[in-house]
Amino acid sequence: AQSVTQLGSHVSVSEGALVLLRCNYSSSVPPYLFWYVQYPNQGLQLLLKYTTGATLVKGINGFEAEFKKSETSFHLTKPSAHMSDAAEYFCAVISGGGGNKLTFGTGTQLKVEL
Amino acid sequence: DAGVIQSPRHEVTEMGQEVTLRCKPISGHDYLFWYRQTMMRGLELLIYFNNNVPIDDSGMPEDRFSAKMPNASFSTLKIQPSEPRDSAVYFCASSATDSGNTIYFGEGSWLTVV
Numbered sequence: 001a002q003s004v005t006q007l008g009s010h011v012s013v014s015e016g017a018l019v020l021l022r023c024n025y026s027s028s029v030p031p032y033l034f035w036y037v038q039y040p041n042q043g044l045q046l047l048l049k050y051t052t053g054a055t056l057v058k059g060i061n062g063f064e065a066e067f068k069k070s071e072t073s074f075h076l077t078k079p080s081a082h083m084s085d086a087a088e089y090f091c092a093v094i095s096g097g098g099g100n101k102l103t104f105g106t107g108t109q110l111k112v113e114l
Numbered sequence: 115d116a117g118v119i120q121s122p123r124h125e126v127t128e129m130g131q132e133v134t135l136r137c138k139p140i141s142g143h144d145y146l147f148w149y150r151q152t153m154m155r156g157l158e159l160l161i162y163f164n165n166n167v168p169i170d171d172s173g174m175p176e177d178r179f180s181a182k183m184p185n186a187s188f189s190t191l192k193i194q195p196s197e198p199r200d201s202a203v204y205f206c207a208s209s210a211t212d213s214g215n216t217i218y219f220g221e222g223s224w225l226t227v228v
Contacts, residue, residue, distance in 0.1 A: 032215050043205060044219040051215060090157065100145050100209045101170065102217055104157040 002027040004074075004091045006105035014113050019063075019078040021108045023091030026072065032094040033074040034102065035065055039087045047089075050074065061085070086112045116140070118220035120206050126226045132194040135223045137206030138187055147217065148181055148191050149205040157205075163189065196227045 007022040025031050032051045036044040048059025055067040065076045076089060091105040119138040127133055139146050147162040161171040166183045174181070178197070183189040193200050203224050209217040 034216075036219075041224075043221040044207075046216055046218070049216060094215055100211075100215050100217060101159060101162060102147075103159070106156050 001103075002029075002031055002093045003103055004033075004093045004105040006089075006091050006108050008108055009106065010109045010111065012111040012113060013081045015083055016080050019076070019081045019085065019110065021076040021089050021091075021110065023065075023074045023076065023105060024072050025074060025091075025093050027093065033065075033067060034092040034094075035059065035063070035074075035076050036090045036092060036104075037061075037087050038090065038107075044090065047076070081110075081112045083112050083114075086110055118206055118208050118218055120204075120220035120223050122223060123221065124224045124226075126228065127196055129197055129227055130195045131227075132192065133196045133200075133225060133227075135191040135204050135206075135225070137189045137191070137220060139189070139206070139208030140210075140218055141187065143208035143210045143213070143218075144186075145209045145211070145217075146183060146189050147205075147207040147209075148189070149207060149219075151203045151205060151222070152201075160191070160204075193225075196225075198227045201226050 003026045005024045034049045035047040037047050038044050047063050048057045050057045050067045058064045063078045088107045088109050090107050092102045121136045148160040150158050160173045161181045163183045181191045203222045205222045207217045207219045
């Protein structure tokens with residue numbers, strides 16, 4: 001079975017600083033990887049995804065992530081944090097067995113401070 | 115296009131009552147998922163359907179939970195009888211086989227059982 005591990009349940013950055021949210025995956029087959037964002041009291045919104053092809057993936061709101069097979073990582077970054085980025089971020093992987101079945105990490109709460 | 119539509123958005127019910135959550139997936143999507151989100155357990159996949167057929171219900175907590183998908187545009191998740199530990203946010207999501215494995219989430223149904 002495939003899984004993802006998010007390091008750090010809470011991350012705090014200053015406005016304008018680099019955002020780095022870590023995600024490592026475990027997979028016996030090439031994974032499909034996703035980052036979702038959840039704002040307070042809302043559903044999950046897709047930020048970006050990696051399926052095949054280019055390993056650097058750009059998403060919405062200035063976020064990007066790089067698939068590194070050698071490190072089994074898919075870390076999410078943004079060069080300059082904005083107050084509106086405060087939310088919970090989930091890394092997810094398509095599980096083995098097909099069927100588009102997503103398995104989520106435990107989430108990272110991002111706090112942006114002035 | 116309308117996204118995944120869930121109802122009710124919020125429900126407060128008494129222990130022992132039946133709860134029915136409803137979902138309308140995005141038109142044309144052939145996969146439908148029910149997830150539950152709690153502080154303790156994070157995001158859990160309860161059940162998913164492909165072409166209206168339940169494929170994997172291994173995440174359904176117990177016999178008190180049941181899900182149906184009578185047609186391609188409607189699904190229900192029922193809890194009978196409800197218990198306080200069922201209090202959670204229930205998300206419905208859908209995807210299409212040819213959508214690059216992207217899963218789209220509804221806004222969630224916030225259930226409180228007192």
